[in-house]
């Protein structure tokens with residue numbers, strides 16, 4: 001059955017775009033509102049290509065470059081560009097950049113998104129607005145913020161050609177290393193043009209897990225009362241921190257990853273992400289639903305943050321085309337929650353357990 005009606009998606013990153021494509025393909029007119037003017041992601045992401053194909057109706061195999069390790073990894077930028085290109089060809093899908101949604105609400109007839117200059121209405125509204133979601137306020141009003149998991153990831157991303165002269169090129173695979181409780185995951189990724197896979201033309205990403213920085217995150221205003229408020233950008237680093245990290249990288253990590261990390265801290269492009277878990281009590285209420293990190297944030301070690309939002313997109317698609325008379329509305333949103341709440345809660349519980357084990361009793 002084809003879907004009918006209209007949808008607003010708040011947040012046009014990888015989760016929001018995937019859901020918008022999945023819904024619009026059924027015939028639901030879908031408008032995506034993204035507050036950023038352009039998209040620039042940093043680093044890499046392991047993607048389940050089979051599920052991505054199921055959600056979007058397009059085969060990414062030939063058009064979304066990846067490095068194959070124990071699974072396929074691509075860069076955020078390549079994935080976003082791929083989704084934006086697919087979305088641009090889907091009838092009934094409109095992506096509006098530079099639109100900041102300040103409030104959402106609903107009544108018996110419609111769901112509404114208020115921006116600086118207008119109020120948009122649709123049959124359903126999907127919050128794909130990430131771990132600091134404002135749409136959560138309409139679905140889980142008593143549970144607005146994401147729980148801090150007790151550790152952070154230092155992250156960075158640079159062109160392979162920016163490695164210092166003489167640094168051996170990294171292997172073709174994702175690698176991981178441990179040093180006490182510190183853990184490094186590093187990987188080559190498609191190049192800056194989102195396509196190049198040859199040595200020397202790729203990019204390099206890393207995520208360095210560090211469970212010793214809670215005080216730093218609290219002092220910088222990133223974490224308060226066990227909840228995550230924001231990420232730690234390089235401009236927020238206290239004096240001496242970058243030098244300390246450069247020293248630590250030199251002691252802890254092997255070549256060529258050490259050089260890549262040092263380069264990112266020297267160039268001021270390394271940043272910190274407090275890791276969080278968000279266990280949802282609900283994923284929809286009336287005409288409004290949540291997907292992606294807004295609905296169920298998890299630790300990167302699960303490798304499932306984005307992949308679970310692809311599952312959300314598939315469930316949304318099935319719900320809008322199978323709801324009452326195949327329409328987008330409260331029945332479709334209730335169906336979406338029935339399909340997704342249990343699996344999402346299970347994923348977050350696993351992530352919380354992993355986080356507790358990783359951080360250990362010393363926290």
Ligand SMILES: Cc1cc2nc3c(=O)[nH]c(=O)nc-3n(C[C@H](O)[C@H](O)[C@H](O)COP(=O)(O)OP(=O)(O)OC[C@H]3O[C@@H](n4cnc5c(N)ncnc54)[C@H](O)[C@@H]3O)c2cc1C
Nearest residue numbers: 011013015035046101129130292293300303304305306307
């Ligand atoms: C180190 C690390 C490694 C990871 N590795 C993997 C992996 O290998 N595989 C995997 O599946 N997942 C992985 N993840 C998780 C994955 O990155 C996230 O789950 C995913 O990026 C979340 O996407 P999202 O679209 O839900 O949210 P976001 O990417 O946070 O996007 C939210 C969007 O909403 C916009 N927005 C916010 N508020 C508003 C507003 N009021 N109005 C308009 N727009 C708004 C924002 O600008 C943003 O574009 C990893 C995460 C980390 C930190």
